[in-house]
Amino acid sequence: MYNYFEEYDEKVTGELQENFKNIIEHLGENVSREGIVKTPERAAKAMQFLMQGYSADPKKILEKAMFKESYDEMVVVKNIELYSLCEHHMLPFFGKAHIAYIPNGQIVGLSKLPRIVDVFARRMQVQERLTHDILECINTVVKPKGVAVVIEAQHMCMMMRGVQKQNSVTTTSGFRGQFKEIETRNEFLKLITSDLK
Ligand SMILES: Nc1nc2c(ncn2[C@@H]2O[C@H](COP(=O)(O)OP(=O)(O)OP(=O)(O)O)[C@@H](O)[C@H]2O)c(=O)[nH]1
Ligand SMILES: [Zn+2]
Known part of the structure; x- marks a missing residue:
């Protein structure tokens, strides 16, 4: 269970990532800022982890x-x-x-x-x-x-x-x-x- 997402589904991660970019921009942040540039991907993976119970x-x-x-x-x-x-x-x-x-x-x-x-x-x-x-x-x-x-x-x-x-x-x-x-x-x-x- 805990290691289920050692390998994330690339397609799902990619699509979620785009959505998170959008959310961050709409909330007033600059998604190209150095500290944040990888955040959409991290958030995409974190949410998949937190919702792994569907699988x-x-x-x-x-x-x-x-x-x-x-x-x-x-x-x-x-x-x-x-x-x-x-x-x-x-x-x-x-x-x-x-x-x-x-x-x-x-x-x-x-x-x-x-x-x-x-x-x-x-x-x-x-x-x-x-x-x-x-x-x-x-x-x-x-x-x-x-x-x-x-x-x-x-x-x-x-x-x-x-x-x-x-x-x-x-x-x-x-x-x-x-x-x-x-x-x-x-x-x-x-x-x-x-x-x-
Ligand atoms: N019964 C129950 N309610 C929950 C749970 N988690 C969150 N809620 C409640 O879901 C309700 C959603 O109410 P809405 O009025 O539609 O949403 P809201 O305007 O964001 O409500 P507030 O949280 O009061 O600001 C809120 O009263 C939350 O406290 C839960 O596990 N069980
Ligand atoms: Zn709630």
Whole structure:
């Protein structure tokens, strides 16, 4: 996933580059200035990197690492850092995802959970859909007794511009199966809040 764009598609980079030149000029900069002359190309590559999630199949990532196992207690992976782009302003939102599931005869490779967070985050998103995408993907592929996802994030579009609030944090959550039961949900929330900033 992280090295996906070691080789960028030249045609896509070239076309994006022209568009970035245009944007920079329209915003009042001189695109021929020494420090900026390579910026359209850099920006073209950076945006391809940040949106690489369209080229990956998150279900396949989980399917690759499913193991039969009788463990049936809660598995929690918390504090998974994420960076995404809000689909309204194309500005970053960033924070942490916390994921839990209760296996039902099969477990999933732990690293695959952060991997699918990245696949869904590296698309144009709203925090609510990002939360839901991760939840449904795990529910469909792992078929657990229950799954829970909580995301806490800060949105640059609310910090650098617009309402300009520096300390507001947005929390979204989704619960399926046994996490609909209050006791199970509370156990999960207790485990992740032990450490929340
Ligand atoms: N629900 C939700 N809203 C988001 C997310 N990211 C950005 N937004 C909001 O999308 C909304 C877009 O509202 P508009 O009124 O069309 O855009 P705007 O004029 O730029 O709004 P302001 O940000 O209030 O200046 C804003 O309220 C943003 O805060 C997200 O992940 N989820
Ligand atoms: Zn936004």
